[in-house]
Amino acid sequence: MRFLNYFLPVLKASPKEAEISSHSLMLRAALIRQQSSGIYSWLPLGKRVLDKLCKLVREEQNRAGAIEILMPTIQPASLWRESGRYDSYGKEMLRIQDRQNRDMLYGPTNEELVTDIVRSYVRSHKDLPLNLYQIQWKFRDEIRPRFGIMRAREFLMKDAYSFDCDSAGARASYNRMFVAYLRVFARIGLVAIPISADSGPIGGDMSHEFIILSQVGESSVVCDQKYFDMRIPSAEIDFSDKKKIASIVCEWTDPYAATEDMHPEALADLSARNRISARGIEVGHLFSFGTKYSNPMCARFIGIDGKNYPFFMGSYGMGLSRLVGAVVESSHDKKGIIWPKAIAPFDVGIINLKPGDVLCDRFADSCYQQLENAGIDCLLDDRNEQSGSKFATMDLIGLPLQIIIGPRNVLKGEIEIKDRKNNQGEVFSLDAMINRVTAKQ
C-alpha cells in the first residue's frame, strides 16, 4: 500500500481522553476512533491488525478441532428465558424491542443460542464431541467503559462451545481449548497466565482465566515467575492425543497463580524469590459447566445405551478487540507501538525520504514491488513530508521492519534496514536487502 493512496490519519498530539498508553497510541496511530462511549470504529490500519489476529485465532481453533459458524448479534429473549438468564443477567445486557414488540437482545455471549442450534440437529452420541466457534461482535453495556477498546461496550469476541457425552469428554474438550489458547497468546508475543477462576454469570464447576500482566490491569495477580520460562506447545501437537493434551494443561496449571481476591492467603504459598505480584488483564476465559444449559433447554442426545442424556458443555471466550489493546499495552516504547510480526498491520514500512528524486523513487518502487511480489505486505511512505515527520510516523505505527531510502545512500546503491524493536540499522544493497527481508519472513 502507498501512503498517498491510503487513509492513515495519524495524530500528532496525545488525545486527552486516553488514560493509558495503549489507548493513546491506538488513537494516535489511527487504529481506532471512538464513536460513542465504549463503541469504536476500526480505521484501515486497525482493521488490518484485527484481521491478522482473527486469521491466527482461526488457525489455532481449527487445529484444535473446533468448527467455525456465525451466529446473529440479535437474539430472541425467549431462548434466555429458557435458561433463566434473561432475568438474572442484569443491566449489562442490551435489551431491545422490535417493531412487533418482541423482546430481543444484543448477545453478550451465546450459550443459549448455540445450545439451540445443537439441540435441533444433534441426536446421537456418534456426533459428539462437537465444538462450534464463531468470531462475532458482542455487546455488554458496561457502566463505565474506559481504556479504549480494552473495556468497550461493543467488542469482538471469539467464542467456542463444546458438546460432549459426559464429563470426561467435556474435560478433554476443555483441555484442547486450553492448549489452543496457549498457542494463540504465545504467537502474538504474550505470556498469559492461566488462573483458576470464579465462573460468574456463565456458571459451572471449572474455569480458568488467561491473564496478561500489565500495570493497567483490572485485577491483582500473584503468580510464580516460572510462567515466564515455560515452553509453548508446538504446532505439530496431536490434538486427538487426550493424554498429551491433559499433560500440557497439568504442566501449565502446576505453578502457583491466583487472583488476590480468590486466594488472599496466596502470598504464603510462594517463596519471595519466585513470586510475582502484579496487575493483570483478562484476555481469555474457559468454562466447563456440564448440563447447566442443556438441562433447562432440553438439549439431549441418545447415548450408547439408547437412553437420553443432556449434553455436557463448556464455553471458551477470547476478547479479540481487547487483545489488540493488550498487545499494544505490553509492546510499545516512547515513540510508539512495536507490533509482533504475527499481527503487524504491514510487515515492512518503506520510507522514501525524497519523493521526486529519480533514484530514490526508483529504489523505493523497486523495493516495494519486489517485496509485495514475494508476499510481504509493505506500506510505502511516498509523502512529501519532512524526514523527521516520516520517521516519527513509522515509529508510531510500529511496523517490525523499516526500510529507509535516502538520496545519499542510493547514490552508493544502498538502503538502510532498521529493526523497530531495537532501533538498530544496517545498510545493504537493494538485492541483499530483498534477500534478507524475504528470508526473514
Place this chain on the structure above:
Amino acid sequence: MRFLNYFLPVLKASPKEAEISSHSLMLRAALIRQQSSGIYSWLPLGKRVLDKLCKLVREEQNRAGAIEILMPTIQPASLWRESGRYDSYGKEMLRIQDRQNRDMLYGPTNEELVTDIVRSYVRSHKDLPLNLYQIQWKFRDEIRPRFGIMRAREFLMKDAYSFDCDSAGARASYNRMFVAYLRVFARIGLVAIPISADSGPIGGDMSHEFIILSQVGESSVVCDQKYFDMRIPSAEIDFSDKKKIASIVCEWTDPYAATEDMHPEALADLSARNRISARGIEVGHLFSFGTKYSNPMCARFIGIDGKNYPFFMGSYGMGLSRLVGAVVESSHDKKGIIWPKAIAPFDVGIINLKPGDVLCDRFADSCYQQLENAGIDCLLDDRNEQSGSKFATMDLIGLPLQIIIGPRNVLKGEIEIKDRKNNQGEVFSLDAMINRVTAKQ
C-alpha cells in the same frame, strides 16, 4: 475437511416454512438456520460460502481503490439527528436505549457514521478522493421478513462511501464502484442488470440498482436481452483511467433497462425480439447524493482556493448475505445447489463409497491429501452410509466437482470425476485425476 469431523447436518425433507427454492435448499444443505423471524445463524458450510464471497468482494473493492474499515453496529442517535434522518427513517430502524437512557440504534446503513469519521480527519482537497468501505452486519426491521436470508432483518452488507471535491470527482468515484460491481457479479456467475433507480431514503440525484432476474424477485423489470451477451471488464483494467471507466459505465447503461414502476411506458421502447420482461432481485445499489449529508453535518474540506467546501459523496451497498441466496436461486436443479467455483464452500467433494475397505480408504486418503496439499479445499465423505444417501448429499450441497471412489474402480486403479453442473462423469487413474483437478483450478 473430513465429514466425520465436520458439522454438516443436512436435512432430508424440505422445511415447510420455505416458500422458494433457495430458502429450502439453504436450509436442507445446512447453510443457515433461522433463529428468529428474519434472523439467521450461518452453519459451517454457509460460513465458508460467505467467507469466500467476502474475500472476492474485498479483492474487487481494493482493486477499485476503496479502503477497508469497520464501523460498529450500534450507533448514537445524535449523528442521525444531525442529518435529520433519525425522525424520518421510520420503523425499519431498530431503536435502542442503553442503560444510561441514551438513544442508540442498530445501523441500517452508515452514511452518518462514515461522514463523522471523515469530517474529523480529512482537512484538505489533497486527501481526496477517498473511498472507505466495510463489510458489517446491518439491521432493518422489515415488517415481513421472508425468503430466508434473501429478505432478512439482520443481514451482511458491503457498504462503501466516497468523498470527493466536486461533482465530477464524485461521478468518477461512482463509476469506479459501478465497474467493481460488474466484476463481482460476473465472477460469481450472475448477470446483474444496472437499472436507473429511485434513491429512496438514502437520497440523491443519481442512483442505479443492480438487479438479477429471478422468478422470486420483488420487482418487475423490463430490459434489453443484450445484457446477457455483454463482456465483463477485465481484471487488468486501470481504475485510475477515468475515461475508460466512464466508457464502461456508458456501455452498460446504454441498453434499455427499467423497473416497471419507474417507466410504465417501457414496453414501447424495445422491439419485442430484444425485450425481456421478468422479475428481479436487487443485489446492489449505488447512490450519488452530493452534499446531502456533508452539508447538514458540516463535513468540509479546504479547496485549492483556500475556501471551505462540503464533501461530494456517494454510497454503494451490496447485500452479501442476500447475494448468497440469489446465487442459489439462480443456480440449482432438482437435486440441489450448483455452486459457481468462485464461492463454492469446498472446491471438490470426495466420496469414499466403502469406508473400511483398505483400497478405497487408501485411494480416498491419498486423493484428499494430494489435493489439499495443492491448495484445493476438499470435503471427504468418509461416513458409513448408503451410496445413494452419499450421492444425494453431495448433489444437494453442490460442490463443483465430485470424485467418486468405489471398490470396483479402485481394483482397476481408477476413480471417477463427476461435474456437478452437467452430471457428466469420467474415469481416470489417481495421478491423472490429480493432474486434471489441480490444472483446472
